[in-house]
Amino acid sequence: MSAAAPSAQPKLRVKNATKAYNTRSGELVAIDRCSLDVKAGEIVSIVGPSGCGKTTLLWSMSGLHKLSSGEVLLDGKPVNGPNPEIGMVFQDANLLPWRNLDANINFPFEIKGTKPDRAWIDDLLGRVGLSGFGGRFPRELSGGMQQRAALVRALSFKPSVLLMDEPFGALDAFTREEMNQLVEEIWMAAPTTIVLITHSIEEAIFLSDRIVVMSPRPGRVAAVHDVPFARPRSLEIMSTREVFDLTNVIKREIVGEQKSRYVRSSDAPVAQSAV
Structure with a gap:
């Protein structure tokens, strides 16, 4: 069950997004005509095979990567560069090693020339x-x-959108579960x-609330699934039949997309060698 608030327009909209890179071996299309709407207060995960353009899509949403064509809209307005309404948590915590924790959290405010909300930051640190x-x-x-500190830093300036790029992938399984519960707890206290x-x-x-499955490169939206579990969620739901079935459906879609890609790439006739 989604806690997203109803809205006349999506909070974040990706319209026909295409991103191509020029490489030494030619043009590489990372994502191709990719479209996605995200409602206000919704949590959307993007999954897919390695190299399918997930990170390229996310960075395009943040304004850190300029699209080759298409557009990203936040509250109906184009995102053409870094936006103060968009926070980001990266794969690595990216804390400045010469700054202590407080100074790292204060860094975005120093850049913007604004005063930190210490009550909010202290509440996050406690959580x-x-x-x-x-x-x-x-x-x-x-x-x-x-990674908890990086999450606090990203939320410290109260962004209306939080983008997270595989932030817990390097953590052990137990810590990762803790972080997942923590994200839900913070989200339920202050939905973003x-x-x-x-x-x-x-x-x-x-x-x-929803899971987007991407195809192999060039990345496109291959499927979207609603997640039918009420919040707050406990780890016990992960051992239920419903989770098992949904996991298998998504795995089959990812594997099926990969196989389709290999079939398409082998359609061209193979030249026969002269004997």
Whole structure:
């Protein structure tokens, strides 16, 4: 069951997005005519085979990558570059090693020349279990603690959209489950629109209102699934038949798309060698 608020228009809209890169071996099309709507307050996960353009799509949503054609709209307005309404959590925590935790969280405010909301930041730090760690440097924090700090930094300026690029992929399974529960807890306390890239179908099911399956490169939207579980969600649902069945459906779609790609690439006749 989605907690997304009804809206006349999507919070975030991707329209016919195409991104091509010029490489030494020629043009490489990462995503091709990709379209996606994300409602306000919704959590959407994007899954697909490795190299399908998931990260390219996410970075295009953030305004960090310029599209070759198509557009990204936030509240109906084009996203043509970094936007203060869009926060991002990367695969690595990307904390500045010479700054302590407090200084890392304050960094976006220094760039914008605005004053941090310390009450909000302290509340976030408490929720992620980092109260009292403000004077610690990244080297003094575990990988999970660094990712929690990166999440606090991304949420500290209250973005209306949060983009997450495989943020928990490097964590152990137990810490990853903790982070998934933490994201849902924070989202339920202060709903924001979240788009998450993940290689874990189980993670996508636990966190999402909808799951988008992408085709192999060039990436297109191959399928979209609603996740029919009410919130808050407990880890116990992950062992249910419903989750098992949905996981298998999505796995078959990803594998099927990969096979289709290989079939298409082998359609061309093979020249016979002279004997």
